[in-house]
Amino acid sequence: MKELDCIFKPRSIAVIGASDTPRKWGRLMVERPLQTGYKGAIYPINPQKREILGLSAYPSVADVPGDIDLAVITTPSVTIPNILRECARKGIRGAVIITAGFAELGEEGRRLEEEMVDVAREGGIRFVGPNGMGIWSAAGHLSLCFHQAPKSGPMAFVSQSGTFGVAMARVATQKGYGLSKFISIGNQADLEAADYLEYLAGDEETKVIILYLEGLKDGRRFFEVAKRVVREKPIVVYKAGRSKAGARATMSHTASIAGSEKVFDGMCRQVGIIQVQEAFHLFEVAEALAQLPLPSGNRIAILGSGGQGVVGSDACSAFGLELPELDPDTARTISALLPAHAPRAKNPIDFAGSRRTALQEAEIIEKLLRLDYIDGVISNVPVSPQIWDPSLVVDINGDSLSEPVQIAVDGARLYASLPKKYGKPIICLRFGRLENDVMEQILGEGGGIPVYDTPEQCALAMSALFQYGTVRRKTAPEK
Amino acid sequence: MKELDCIFKPRSIAVIGASDTPRKWGRLMVERPLQTGYKGAIYPINPQKREILGLSAYPSVADVPGDIDLAVITTPSVTIPNILRECARKGIRGAVIITAGFAELGEEGRRLEEEMVDVAREGGIRFVGPNGMGIWSAAGHLSLCFHQAPKSGPMAFVSQSGTFGVAMARVATQKGYGLSKFISIGNQADLEAADYLEYLAGDEETKVIILYLEGLKDGRRFFEVAKRVVREKPIVVYKAGRSKAGARATMSHTASIAGSEKVFDGMCRQVGIIQVQEAFHLFEVAEALAQLPLPSGNRIAILGSGGQGVVGSDACSAFGLELPELDPDTARTISALLPAHAPRAKNPIDFAGSRRTALQEAEIIEKLLRLDYIDGVISNVPVSPQIWDPSLVVDINGDSLSEPVQIAVDGARLYASLPKKYGKPIICLRFGRLENDVMEQILGEGGGIPVYDTPEQCALAMSALFQYGTVRRKTAPEK
Numbered sequence: 001m002k003e004l005d006c007i008f009k010p011r012s013i014a015v016i017g018a019s020d021t022p023r024k025w026g027r028l029m030v031e032r033p034l035q036t037g038y039k040g041a042i043y044p045i046n047p048q049k050r051e052i053l054g055l056s057a058y059p060s061v062a063d064v065p066g067d068i069d070l071a072v073i074t075t076p077s078v079t080i081p082n083i084l085r086e087c088a089r090k091g092i093r094g095a096v097i098i099t100a101g102f103a104e105l106g107e108e109g110r111r112l113e114e115e116m117v118d119v120a121r122e123g124g125i126r127f128v129g130p131n132g133m134g135i136w137s138a139a140g141h142l143s144l145c146f147h148q149a150p151k152s153g154p155m156a157f158v159s160q161s162g163t164f165g166v167a168m169a170r171v172a173t174q175k176g177y178g179l180s181k182f183i184s185i186g187n188q189a190d191l192e193a194a195d196y197l198e199y200l201a202g203d204e205e206t207k208v209i210i211l212y213l214e215g216l217k218d219g220r221r222f223f224e225v226a227k228r229v230v231r232e233k234p235i236v237v238y239k240a241g242r243s244k245a246g247a248r249a250t251m252s253h254t255a256s257i258a259g260s261e262k263v264f265d266g267m268c269r270q271v272g273i274i275q276v277q278e279a280f281h282l283f284e285v286a287e288a289l290a291q292l293p294l295p296s297g298n299r300i301a302i303l304g305s306g307g308q309g310v311v312g313s314d315a316c317s318a319f320g321l322e323l324p325e326l327d328p329d330t331a332r333t334i335s336a337l338l339p340a341h342a343p344r345a346k347n348p349i350d351f352a353g354s355r356r357t358a359l360q361e362a363e364i365i366e367k368l369l370r371l372d373y374i375d376g377v378i379s380n381v382p383v384s385p386q387i388w389d390p391s392l393v394v395d396i397n398g399d400s401l402s403e404p405v406q407i408a409v410d411g412a413r414l415y416a417s418l419p420k421k422y423g424k425p426i427i428c429l430r431f432g433r434l435e436n437d438v439m440e441q442i443l444g445e446g447g448g449i450p451v452y453d454t455p456e457q458c459a460l461a462m463s464a465l466f467q468y469g470t471v472r473r474k475t476a477p478e479k
Numbered sequence: 480m481k482e483l484d485c486i487f488k489p490r491s492i493a494v495i496g497a498s499d500t501p502r503k504w505g506r507l508m509v510e511r512p513l514q515t516g517y518k519g520a521i522y523p524i525n526p527q528k529r530e531i532l533g534l535s536a537y538p539s540v541a542d543v544p545g546d547i548d549l550a551v552i553t554t555p556s557v558t559i560p561n562i563l564r565e566c567a568r569k570g571i572r573g574a575v576i577i578t579a580g581f582a583e584l585g586e587e588g589r590r591l592e593e594e595m596v597d598v599a600r601e602g603g604i605r606f607v608g609p610n611g612m613g614i615w616s617a618a619g620h621l622s623l624c625f626h627q628a629p630k631s632g633p634m635a636f637v638s639q640s641g642t643f644g645v646a647m648a649r650v651a652t653q654k655g656y657g658l659s660k661f662i663s664i665g666n667q668a669d670l671e672a673a674d675y676l677e678y679l680a681g682d683e684e685t686k687v688i689i690l691y692l693e694g695l696k697d698g699r700r701f702f703e704v705a706k707r708v709v710r711e712k713p714i715v716v717y718k719a720g721r722s723k724a725g726a727r728a729t730m731s732h733t734a735s736i737a738g739s740e741k742v743f744d745g746m747c748r749q750v751g752i753i754q755v756q757e758a759f760h761l762f763e764v765a766e767a768l769a770q771l772p773l774p775s776g777n778r779i780a781i782l783g784s785g786g787q788g789v790v791g792s793d794a795c796s797a798f799g800l801e802l803p804e805l806d807p808d809t810a811r812t813i814s815a816l817l818p819a820h821a822p823r824a825k826n827p828i829d830f831a832g833s834r835r836t837a838l839q840e841a842e843i844i845e846k847l848l849r850l851d852y853i854d855g856v857i858s859n860v861p862v863s864p865q866i867w868d869p870s871l872v873v874d875i876n877g878d879s880l881s882e883p884v885q886i887a888v889d890g891a892r893l894y895a896s897l898p899k900k901y902g903k904p905i906i907c908l909r910f911g912r913l914e915n916d917v918m919e920q921i922l923g924e925g926g927g928i929p930v931y932d933t934p935e936q937c938a939l940a941m942s943a944l945f946q947y948g949t950v951r952r953k954t955a956p957e958k
Contacts, residue, residue, distance in 0.1 A: 100820050100831070101820060104822065105822065159786075160786070161784075161785050161786025161787075161789070162784075162785065162786075163784035163785055163786065163787070163831075164783075164784055164785060164786025164787045164789075164790065165786060166911065167784075167787070167910050167911030168911075170911040170912065171911060171912065171913060171932070174912070174913045175913070212786065214786070214789060240786060240789040240790050240793060241789050241793065242793045242796075243792055243793045243795075243796030243797070244796065245792035245793075245795070245796060245801075245802035245826065245827070246789045246790070246792035246793040246796065248792075248825065249785075249788045249789045249792055249825070249827050249829065250789050278933065278935045279786075279790050279933065279934070279935070280932075280933050304643075305640075305641075305642035305643055305646075306640050306641065306642055306643060306728075307638075307639070307640025307641075307642065307643025307644060307691065307693070307719060307758075308640075308642070308643045308646070309728045310640070310643075310693060310719040310720050310725045310728045310729050311643065311719050311725070311758050313722055313724035313725035313727075313728055314719060314720065314721045314722045314724075314725040316722070316724070317721075317722030317723065317724060317725065318722070322724075323724035341579050341580060343583065343584065346727065346728065347724070348724070348728050350728065352579070352642075431646050432645065432646030432647075432649040432650060433649070433650065433653070434650060434653045434654070453650070453759075454757065454758065454759050455758070456757045456758070
């Protein structure tokens with residue numbers, strides 16, 4: 001059992017400061033794991049209550065009959081050193097400290113935070129927080145944070161901002177991104193970003209680690225750890241507090257010093273961490289990194305209608321990707337597969353506004369992926385059969401599909417098989433729609449092909465794949 | 480009546496090449512105006528048919544009994560010069576030419592395009608296209624493009640890309656943005672970007688003009704016209720074809736030469752056109768420009784929870800906005816309005832994760848807007864009463880609202896009144912959600928406060944307001 005398993009895979013938890021008053025953290029911390037189906041024991045700790053939300057409550061952790069892996073603490077800041085002593089005596093090894101009012105408030109809070117850390121170290125307790133918004137761990141269906149379990153998935157999201165981190169995670173969940181972990185790291189008094197990286201590197205559920213950071217406690221250690229971790233898993237970082245006003249805000253927010261952006265950026269490049277420039281790009285980029293084979297170069301082909309190709313080409317160039325011209329043979333072969341009114345095939349390949357079936361697109365994409373000078377393809381989601389006839393029932397797992405639906409589904413499945421077959425990534429644009437449809441579902445589930453709303457997002461995701469491919473080639477062990 | 484009213488407010492249209500074959504352009508151009516409630520007469524022209532989609536068809540425009548304002552042409556390219564001659568003889572003054580196969584295909588097509596222009600000029604016909612995807616005009620409920628009428632609204636969207644333009648417009652509509660016009664300008668053989676600018680400057684329904692451009696036919700004239708138009712209405716441009724690969728693609732797409740980006744960017748700055756760096760930003764920025772008072776400077780205050788403020792501050796700085804520190808008196812007054820655990824008020828103002836009602840937020844925002852050193856505020860959508868109790872019925876126009884709903888609605892209405900009251904813009908973040916809610920509806924309808932998904936979009940929209948404010952101050956007539 002790994003050291004932090006007591007936090008992320010606890011067999012039992014005690015909620016210290018448990019309450020049944022609505023909206024209080026002490027209640028939420030009992031409610032959340034119940035709501036998300038946590039299977040271990042939950043022990044509410046409250047000296048005034050015998051029962052909270054139907055669970056037996058205990059005056060202190062010492063009174064709990066069984067072992068406790070994790071303590072969740074919501075009591076006022078001054079009480080916490082003593083509570084940690086009690087936890088240590090009970091043999092508890094992990095804690096999540098929600099309480100705020102430490103280093104982020106100034107000198108007095110800082111002293112209290114230091115005392116708390118000393119007590120924890122002495123007692124052999126590792127803890128998340130303080131001043132965080134809790135955690136989510138898909139492994140144990142354990143939410144100390146969201147009231148609805150996020151979709152389980154390959155992204156571990158480590159956030160130095162609590163409320164904004166939760167807000168981003170909620171939007172990510174609504175957009176269908178899956179989370180293996182969410183960790184609101186708060187002030188990082190004990191466990192800090194580097195510790196979570198180390199733990200997540202070995203976490204089987206996590207394929208990509210994404211971080212919202214405002215500042216590092218120990219920059220040297222962070223980058224040393226990151227350098228080892230990126231050999232196994234991609235790390236994507238959004239660094240906030242870059243501007244003067246932003247840095248001023250981080251100090252009171254998470255008690256962190258933003259530090260020199262140039263040094264931070266330079267270290268990320270050197271170590272192989274992927275940086276994004278907008279906070280929500282974390283998820284968009286992670287989606288591609290979690291699912292697709294890595295391209296061996298930056299040479300991309302784009303398929304799509306006129307403007308989509310132009311905008312996509314511009315975005316690819318801006319992100320350091322190249323669009324090689326097609327050789328004459330390939331141009332000829334592909335031109336023969338385009339509608340009569342389309343211009344001769346170039347890169348980007350212009351469908352001239354025609355709606356293409358999955359099979360028609362797959363045929364062209366396959367020709368592109370066979371080329372040794374094309375490392376990946378950006379295309380768009382092929383037309384769903386429902387576009388022509390919205391009344392068509394498209395239950396892709398149904399036994400008897402109507403003929404047009406069967407053709408579309410078969411085409412999409414072939415399309416979805418291509419990234420694995422050729423070891424090259426395909427990324428799609430959701431063209432002229434906001435919602436997911438059945439074609440998208442087949443591309444995603446069958447082939448890990450991610451779908452984005454804009455050509456710029458497609459190019460960004462492809463560039464992240466290229467960046468991480470370069471990192472992996474550099475760090476691959478010699479054979 | 481203005482020259483282009485025959486195109487955008489036609490009393491009658493003839494569809495030349497009308498057909499009843501599904502998916503053919505000749506059918507779509509009859510179907511679309513019927514679907515969107517066009518009130519004028521529609522005359523299908525087809526020598527083989529007596530009736531198309533329930534309408535009397537005619538062998539040629541000469542056979543149509545009434546006057547025709549607009550000809551919509553979908554017949555093969557070679558037929559078009561003669562068709563335009565017939566149109567001229569019938570007294571038709573406007574045309575929308577859908578047909579492709581002109582200058583975008585090379586020399587032969589270019590000659591045909593020139594011939595077509597000569598015939599039109601001689602016959603006194605102005606036309607849109609060729610090689611476009613049609614138009615939408617909210618004034619006449621006239622769609623020669625979308626099968627569902629977009630929401631009517633203040634944005635005129637002029638797009639040099641057909642399919643991609645339509646795709647963007649469809650997504651914009653799904654997101655709730657309202658369009659006064661959509662014009663797929665195609666090859667701009669006759670009417671070009673500058674002509675549409677001139678027309679839209681005088682169009683009462685249009686408050687903001689947005690353009691997706693790949694290249695200009697006559698750059699000098701475009702910028703001359705734009706310079707006049709920006710005194711009345713903001714122009715926002717996304718310029719595609721900036722990269723080598725992108726420029727290559729524009730040539731076969733819309734027969735345009737992308738030109739020097741540096742010159743283009745410099746002219747935009749000089750003339751006062753707002754440029755955006757991602758295509759969909761056109762709509763996001765236009766939303767704010769259409770609805771809000773212009774700030775008289777770039778000094779912004781941000782309200783929100785920790786990370787939101789940090790990310791928002793960074794984004795504001797990146798877009799050239801400043802976050803002045805609060806004077807001690809204001810800091811003290813606002814601190815007293817924050818929850819006890821929140822840090823002392825600075826700019827950004829940190830709510831420390833607390834959920835704020837509309838009234839609580841409005842009280843703080845009002846204090847900020849009164850300051851002479853704050854030109855605008857970025858905040859987030861206040862908490863809907865449904866957050867606490869999803870069963871609450873919130874029919875904001877209903878007679879008897881329950882007390883908590885009434886309080887929330889009153890608060891939101893006060894909030895919504897602030898931009899107009901102080902002549903300063905407020906922009907909100909949709910925090911941790913994807914969907915619009917009742918608070919958002921009141922902010923939008925009551926005060927034109929736009930709501931965005933990310934802090935970066937909020938900052939971008941605010942910076943566009945600042946940019947356009949500067950343009951208007953520079954071009955304001957001396958008094």
